[in-house]
Amino acid sequence: MNTSTRVLMGPGPSDVHPRVLRTMATPLVGHLDPEFLVVMDDIKSMTQETLQTNNPLTFVVSAPGSAGMETCLVNLLEPGDEAVICIHGVFGTRLADIAERCGAKVIKVEADWGTPIDPEEVKQALAGCKPKLLAIVHAETSTGVLQPLEEISKMTKDAGALLVVDAVTSYCGTDLKVDEWGIDALYSGSQKCLSAPPGLSPVTFSQDAVDVLDNRKTKVQSWFLDLTMVKNYWSGAKRAYHHTAPISAMFAMREALRIVLEEGLENRFARHRKNHELLRDGLEGLGFEFLVEKQYRLPMLNAVRIPEGVDEALVRKRLLDEYNIEIGGGLGPYAGKIWRIGLMGESATPNHVNMLMAALKAII
Numbered sequence: 001m002n003t004s005t006r007v008l009m010g011p012g013p014s015d016v017h018p019r020v021l022r023t024m025a026t027p028l029v030g031h032l033d034p035e036f037l038v039v040m041d042d043i044k045s046m047t048q049e050t051l052q053t054n055n056p057l058t059f060v061v062s063a064p065g066s067a068g069m070e071t072c073l074v075n076l077l078e079p080g081d082e083a084v085i086c087i088h089g090v091f092g093t094r095l096a097d098i099a100e101r102c103g104a105k106v107i108k109v110e111a112d113w114g115t116p117i118d119p120e121e122v123k124q125a126l127a128g129c130k131p132k133l134l135a136i137v138h139a140e141t142s143t144g145v146l147q148p149l150e151e152i153s154k155m156t157k158d159a160g161a162l163l164v165v166d167a168v169t170s171y172c173g174t175d176l177k178v179d180e181w182g183i184d185a186l187y188s189g190s191q192k193c194l195s196a197p198p199g200l201s202p203v204t205f206s207q208d209a210v211d212v213l214d215n216r217k218t219k220v221q222s223w224f225l226d227l228t229m230v231k232n233y234w235s236g237a238k239r240a241y242h243h244t245a246p247i248s249a250m251f252a253m254r255e256a257l258r259i260v261l262e263e264g265l266e267n268r269f270a271r272h273r274k275n276h277e278l279l280r281d282g283l284e285g286l287g288f289e290f291l292v293e294k295q296y297r298l299p300m301l302n303a304v305r306i307p308e309g310v311d312e313a314l315v316r317k318r319l320l321d322e323y324n325i326e327i328g329g330g331l332g333p334y335a336g337k338i339w340r341i342g343l344m345g346e347s348a349t350p351n352h353v354n355m356l357m358a359a360l361k362a363i364i
């Protein structure tokens with residue numbers, strides 16, 4: 001194996017700090033070693049801090065963001081439940097697919113890709129059913145939209161439903177207040193603004209969500225993701241074996257969390273914003289237009305339309321082949337029409353922006 005040293009500026013994974021990479025070379029301990037249980041405790045408390053929550057049921061699923069998504073839905077939904085699912089891109093579509101596979105009746109609230117979900121439509125959907133939960137993507141990586149959550153959270157509570165949030169791309173890159181915003185279940189990923197290797201999914205459940213879990217009438221249909229069992233590995237007196245944790249990835253996650261907290265959440269969010277503005281000015285100077293209206297733009301995922309006459313696939317290939325820079329192409333209706341440029345975690349630096357701008361100017 002002789003892979004290149006890339007500059008990761010796509011929709012994730014992002015570049016990883018050398019401290020995190022070095023930590024992965026730490027000799028293994030067993031997954032029930034008392035020293036590893038302390039590592040898990042550290043991860044749990046730092047995950048709570050970075051998610052701004054006191055939820056005791058906060059831990060990391062040993063699988064990527066999609067498994068976090070599935071964890072939230074399979075534990076909270078039972079066959080016959082009604083679920084309002086908001087769809088404004090690829091990941092809302094995935095949420096709806098999983099909810100249907102749980103046997104739920106899915107009520108979809110949709111918005112054009114590139115725009116946020118309209119709270120008025122959410123209100124109508126909630127009023128028209130008996131929702132067990134509403135699920136929504138905070139940072140839609142397929143389009144670059146930052147979805148405001150507070151108003152929708154209030155409506156969801158008023159309807160007596162749980163609020164489930166996808167924070168895979170927003171976590172550690174922009175404000176995310178689990179407790180203050182009334183989020184009941186949330187999942188994220190390790191590989192975006194946290195800048196840890198891919199393959200882990202931080203999740204958190206509120207007391208209301210735990211009550212729903214405790215009062216299920218049917219067994220959770222997924223053995224691996226059933227929280228009633230996994231939680232005994234992450235907390236409690238017994239710390240029972242559930243599965244063999246990915247030890248090295250957990251070491252890395254712990255170090256990445258330490259780096260986030262050393263920087264401070266507010267500083268980290270400001271850094272993401274500042275580098276987004278630097279990139280925006282550069283791209284607009286080259287004639288690019290953003291897909292998303294200014295107030296709803298994600299700082300860590302910049303979706304720009306491809307200007308007339310630019311061969312998008314060829315430019316991306318040349319960026320990778322000649323400059324080792326990875327950026328993302330469009331998905332679904334935007335395939336071939338936009339680029340998705342990530343400024344996530346360790347990749348949100350002026351150096352990254354300047355490297356990409358210089359390469360783009362040379363190629364275009």
Ligand SMILES: Cc1ncc(COP(=O)(O)O)c(C=O)c1O
Binds near residue numbers: 065168169
């Ligand atoms: C918003 C969002 N949700 C869910 C996922 C799925 O995460 P993973 O690819 O880690 O399974 C992604 C991945 O890009 C994402 O951006």
